[in-house]
Amino acid sequence: MLPFALSLSVATIALATGGCTVNNQKAVSDEAPQVAPILTSEDAIDDQTFAQPQVARVTHVDLDVELNFEDQSVEGEAVLDVQAADGAKEIILDNDGYTVRSITDGKGKPLKYELGEAVEGKGRPLTIQIGDARQIKIAYSAKDADALQWLSPEQTAGGEYPYLFSQGQAILNRTWIPTQDSPGIRQTWKARIVAPKPLDVVMSGLKVGEVEDVDGNKRAFTFEMDKPVAPYLIAIAAGDIDFRELGPRTGVWAEPAVLDRAAEELSDTEQLVEAAEALYGPYRWGRYDMIVLPPAFPYGGMENPVMTFLTPTFIAGDKSNNGLIAHELAHSWSGNLVTNAVWGDGWLNEGVTSYFENRIVEAVYGKKRAEQEAALAYANIEETLADVGEDAPGTALHTDGKEDLVGSAIAYDKGSYFLRTVENIVGRERFDAWLRQWFDNHAFQPATSAMLLADMEKNLVRDEDEAKRLMLREWIYEPGLPSNVAKPDPKAFADVDNAVNAYAKNGTLPKNWTEWTSAERQRFLDNIPKKRTAEQLATLNDTLKLDQSGNNEELFLWLELALANRYEPAVPQAEDFLARIGRAKFVRPLFTVLWDQGEWGRAIARHTYKKTRPGYHAVTRGGIDALIGKEG
Structure with missing residues (x-):
C-alpha cells in the first residue's frame, strides 16, 4: 500500500459520535447512530455555513408549523436538541430570511439572540446564547422562502387546489427551517404539518400516527426521520395528490x-x-x-x-x-447514506451515484442501454472540457464549492467515469466489494474526498504498480480527464454515428428512427451539424416528427437546435415548452440559446420570461435572472 497521511479528526473532542468511527472496517448494522460524527479536518470545514459544530451542533429538529397558502408562508415552532462542548455558551444557526419571534430554552426561559450581518448567497448568522440549555424552542415564520415553491391552482394538473413543494439542496432549507444548514451536520427530525383540507402532505420521513383534524377545515400530518440525515434532505410537498402502491415497499404519489x-x-x-x-x-x-x-x-x-x-x-x-x-x-446509498461533508466534494454524492445508476440500468435494462447511456455521459464530459478547457480548475472532482461553471459534466459524469476506470483496472468483483464496504463502514456519516482516497489506498489498491495505473489522486484533485480513462464502448453508437455521418454528408435521414432507443435518438440529435437552414430543419422535423415527441429529452434537443438557427415555426412550441416546464436543465439552455441569437432571440426571451418567471422555482430563476433580468 502507498502511504497516505490523512489528517482527520472525528469530533470526539467534546461531541459524542454515537459509537461510530470513521475508519472502522467492521461492517455496521442497519441501525443508524442517533448522533453522527462531526469531521474536523481542514477539508471538512464547511465555509457555506455560519455554524461552528465543533463547539455546539444541532442533533435533532422538531417542527410544528402551519402552511398558509394565502400569503405563501410557514409559521410555527422549531425545537432543537443541542450538543455542545464543555464551556460552550452559544450556538450559531443559519438564517436566510425566516423571521424569529422568540427563542426560549426547554423550560420556557427566554434566551438572548442576535442576527448578524448578511453575506450574499449565504444569509445571516443567528447566534443564540444557550448557557447550559441543551434544548431550544424557536417561534418563527418564513415568507417568500427560496426553498418553497407555492403554486396556484392554475399551475397544477387538476386546476382546483394550490400546491407546495420544497427544494432544499444545496443551502436553501435555511430559508424556512431554523437549523445548522450544512451537509456535514447530520440531524434526525420530526415534523407536524398543518395544512388546509383537502390537501395531503408528504415529507422525506415516514408518516407517524393518524391524520389529525384541526379546527374543522384543516388537518395535521406527522412525520419522522429517525436516522441522522443532512439537513438539505428535509423536504415537504402538499397538494391534491393520491397514492398508488407499486410493490411491497414502493409506491408513488401524484395528482389524480x-x-x-x-x-x-x-x-x-x-x-x-x-x-x-x-x-x-x-x-x-x-x-x-x-x-x-x-x-x-x-x-x-x-x-x-x-x-x-x-x-x-x-x-x-x-x-x-x-x-x-x-x-x-x-x-x-451514495448521498443519503454517505454524504459529502462540504459542497466542494459534491462528486461523492453525484459521481458515485451516477456510476451506481449505470450499474442498476445494466442489471435491469441490459448492457446495451447501460453502455449507450454511459457514452452519452462521456460525450458530455468531452463537450464541457472543449468549452471550458482541459486545465480549468472547476474540472477537478474536488473543488472549493464556491461556483459551478461546468454543469453536471464533472461532478456527475467525470465522477462516474472515475469509478468506471477503477473498476476496469481492478476488476468488477474487487471493486464491488470495496464500494460495498465503503457504504457499510461510513453509513449515516459525512465523508470527504480525502477519506475516500485513503480508503481506496488502504482497502482496494494492492501494490505500488496498481496505484500508478489507477492515478487516484489525479482523478480527484487534478483538472481534465486522466490518460487512463476507461472510454465507452465505441460500438455503443456505431449505427447512430454512421447515420450522423450520412446525414451530414448528403442529408440522408435514418429510416429506422422509431426503432431506435431514446439514447440513440438523443445521440443523433446532439451530433448532427448545428448549422441548419429553415428548409433542412423543416425536412428533419417533418420526417422524424420531432415536434411530436413524447420524450422531453428529445423534444428539448429539437427545440435547442431549431432556436439556434432562428427557425420561426419552432418558436410557438418553444414558448409553450418554457411555459409548462420549470426544469432548469431544459429552461436555462433554451433561454441562453435565445439570448445568444441577438435581438431576434432576445425579444422572444424577454417576452416569454415575463410570463413564465412567476411559475419557476428560485433554483431555475437564478441563472435566467442573471442572463435576462428579473423583469424579462
Whole structure:
C-alpha cells in the first residue's frame, strides 16, 4: 500500500459520535447512530455555513408549523436538541430570511439572540446564547422562502387546489427551517404539518400516527426521520395528490390526472430496488416512495429519503428515462447514506451515484442501454472540457464549492467515469466489494474526498504498480480527464454515428428512427451539424416528427437546435415548452440559446420570461435572472 497521511479528526473532542468511527472496517448494522460524527479536518470545514459544530451542533429538529397558502408562508415552532462542548455558551444557526419571534430554552426561559450581518448567497448568522440549555424552542415564520415553491391552482394538473413543494439542496432549507444548514451536520427530525383540507402532505420521513383534524377545515400530518440525515434532505410537498402502491415497499404519489401515467412509468421500481440491493447491500430507509410533482419542479429528481421528488418531464410512456429513477434510488446509498461533508466534494454524492445508476440500468435494462447511456455521459464530459478547457480548475472532482461553471459534466459524469476506470483496472468483483464496504463502514456519516482516497489506498489498491495505473489522486484533485480513462464502448453508437455521418454528408435521414432507443435518438440529435437552414430543419422535423415527441429529452434537443438557427415555426412550441416546464436543465439552455441569437432571440426571451418567471422555482430563476433580468 502507498502511504497516505490523512489528517482527520472525528469530533470526539467534546461531541459524542454515537459509537461510530470513521475508519472502522467492521461492517455496521442497519441501525443508524442517533448522533453522527462531526469531521474536523481542514477539508471538512464547511465555509457555506455560519455554524461552528465543533463547539455546539444541532442533533435533532422538531417542527410544528402551519402552511398558509394565502400569503405563501410557514409559521410555527422549531425545537432543537443541542450538543455542545464543555464551556460552550452559544450556538450559531443559519438564517436566510425566516423571521424569529422568540427563542426560549426547554423550560420556557427566554434566551438572548442576535442576527448578524448578511453575506450574499449565504444569509445571516443567528447566534443564540444557550448557557447550559441543551434544548431550544424557536417561534418563527418564513415568507417568500427560496426553498418553497407555492403554486396556484392554475399551475397544477387538476386546476382546483394550490400546491407546495420544497427544494432544499444545496443551502436553501435555511430559508424556512431554523437549523445548522450544512451537509456535514447530520440531524434526525420530526415534523407536524398543518395544512388546509383537502390537501395531503408528504415529507422525506415516514408518516407517524393518524391524520389529525384541526379546527374543522384543516388537518395535521406527522412525520419522522429517525436516522441522522443532512439537513438539505428535509423536504415537504402538499397538494391534491393520491397514492398508488407499486410493490411491497414502493409506491408513488401524484395528482389524480397524472397518477395512472406515473404509476405505469414507475412500475419497474421494486425491481430497481432489488437490483441496487444485490449490488451494494440492503436498502436501509424502510420504504422507497416517490412523488411526481407539477412541472415547475426545477430538477429531474431529488433524492429526499423515503420520498424521491420527480419531475413529470421524465414520463415518456416507454420507461426510456428511467435512468433518472435508478439515479435517485442509488442516492439512498451514495448521498443519503454517505454524504459529502462540504459542497466542494459534491462528486461523492453525484459521481458515485451516477456510476451506481449505470450499474442498476445494466442489471435491469441490459448492457446495451447501460453502455449507450454511459457514452452519452462521456460525450458530455468531452463537450464541457472543449468549452471550458482541459486545465480549468472547476474540472477537478474536488473543488472549493464556491461556483459551478461546468454543469453536471464533472461532478456527475467525470465522477462516474472515475469509478468506471477503477473498476476496469481492478476488476468488477474487487471493486464491488470495496464500494460495498465503503457504504457499510461510513453509513449515516459525512465523508470527504480525502477519506475516500485513503480508503481506496488502504482497502482496494494492492501494490505500488496498481496505484500508478489507477492515478487516484489525479482523478480527484487534478483538472481534465486522466490518460487512463476507461472510454465507452465505441460500438455503443456505431449505427447512430454512421447515420450522423450520412446525414451530414448528403442529408440522408435514418429510416429506422422509431426503432431506435431514446439514447440513440438523443445521440443523433446532439451530433448532427448545428448549422441548419429553415428548409433542412423543416425536412428533419417533418420526417422524424420531432415536434411530436413524447420524450422531453428529445423534444428539448429539437427545440435547442431549431432556436439556434432562428427557425420561426419552432418558436410557438418553444414558448409553450418554457411555459409548462420549470426544469432548469431544459429552461436555462433554451433561454441562453435565445439570448445568444441577438435581438431576434432576445425579444422572444424577454417576452416569454415575463410570463413564465412567476411559475419557476428560485433554483431555475437564478441563472435566467442573471442572463435576462428579473423583469424579462
